[in-house]
Amino acid sequence: MIDINLIRNNPKDIQKAAKNKNIDINVDHILGIDKKYKELSLVVQKLREERNVLTDSMKGEPSKEQIEKGKILKEKLEKEDHALKAVWEELKEKLYQIPNLPLKTVPIGDSSKFKIIKKVGMPKKFSFIPKDHLEIGEGLDIIDVKRGAKVSGTRFAYLKNEGALLELALIQFAMDRLIKEGFSPIFPPMLIRHEITEELGYWNAENSNNYYSVNNYEEPPFYLIGTAEHAIVPMHKDEIFEEKDLPKRYVGFSSAFRREAGTYGKDTRGILRVHQFDKVEMVSFVKPQNEEKERKKILFVAESFMQDLGLPYQITQLASGDLAFPSAETIDIETWMPSQNKYRETHSISTTTDFQSRRLNIKYNVNGEKKFVHILNGTAFAIGRTIISILENYQKSDGSVLIPKILQKYLPAGKAGLHFEKISPKKV
RNA sequence: GGAGAGGUCGCUUAGCGGUCUAGAGCGGAUGUCUUGAAAACAUCUAAGAAUGAAAGUUCUUCGCGAGUUCGAAUCUCGCCCUCUCCGCCA
DSSP states (O other): OOOHHHHHHOHHHHHHHHHHTTOOOOHHHHHHHHHHHHHHHHHHHHHHHHHHHHHHHOOSSOOHHHHHHHHHHHHHHHHHHHHHHHHHHHHHHHHHTSOOOOOTTSOOSSGGGOEEEEEESOOOOOSSOOOOHHHHHHHHTOEEHHHHHHHTOTTOOEEOHHHHHHHHHHHHHHHHHHHHTTOEEEOOOSEEOHHHHHHHTOSSGGGGGGSOEEEETTEEEEEEOSSTHHHHGGGGTTOEEEGGGOSEEEEEEEEEEOOOTTOTTSSOSTTSSOSEEEEEEEEEEEOGGGHHHHHHHHHHHHHHHHHHTTOOEEEEEOOGGGSOTTOSEEEEEEEEETTTTEEEEEEEEEEOTTHHHHHHTOEEEETTEEEEOEEEEEEEEEHHHHHHHHHHHTBOTTSOEEOOGGGGGGSOOOOTTOOSSEEOOOOO
């Protein structure tokens, strides 16, 4: 949620920012409702004051006149109070439709206006025509989308054998590093309540069909998280941090569930875009003045993972039109995918400034003054896409794959014919 | 899933229609005393909003919402959550 005072004082900026995010709001209209709301609340407050004065004046049995007066007051108050509530609902709905404002540094425009910040590593030249991850994965019997489709439908897959072990290795690798960086490891719940989804700011209007709801019979439905962030950020809802406890950092592991509505026909092959994937995710709660520093830290760690894995990548800054509703800035890491001959998103690092903390009421205490924290999130590993990058970038002509050295210590010692320095193709 | 108990200021709790501007204890902060500390004593110790230069004043919030009433922490209903016992279960 945007600070209402920000809207009152800079209506033009808000209008422009929403436009840059391709979100249609009418700030003047909202200000009109806000004015009505302020006037009405004043009326209601006055009436309540009158009522309080009246009740304070009667200590024992009230007189007939007093009761009469009270009745009249009560009626008036009820009427005005209802009107006030209605206006508030209207205002709240409008306020919830206002997206977070992009930072000044964010390029304005649609998705084509993204900025490439830097490139690291050179795409490898292959002496043979590189296969894509699905061909490699099926050859090694570590990815199975056919059976995924049989059991769950399109865009579902099984990760098997060394593929499964590779996932565990990546999780452990990321966790180890991030724990050293001051992140608390956490396995969050993957079903969340509806009210939480609203407060996070992802389930608004046009985005509402991106996530799954889960039937809970007589109870209100749950939502399946789209990323660990959805369950970790609201952990501290309605809480006040002590200044000394910030920054508060979490590294969470969870599955992520996405309906991928509107992506029919896009990235249908393999496991690049699936309805369920696992992810190691970073979340930080920081003081506003430390936000910049934290963003750099999260990006730095994410980059270091890719460097350690020896994968070529580029860093891009998303344009305003591409930012998620609560994001003020998003930096992506795109990793080289030889089969597509291009970089594809594997990491996304966003700052939501105080947007989520306002909705969720998460503050910190500075010498008695309560201020909203800033919240950042970033991918450590989107496991599926990382596995794709490893398979494709480290493939050999015989269909086997050399696994980056750094992961070796996280893979169990070879037995039963498994060789972890490389994954060998299945003998047919 | 069945039965019961309960959600009040950081923690433990009092409160059972007007005396609640919510009391007490613990914890915390500051001060007095002390070489320093402890103890003791004193004061302070929830959040949000309106107005105001400020001091202050007022309003809201006793899990959330609706209702009864001149008046609700207190009564009624619905919802959310927690705990205990039983059942089921990895």
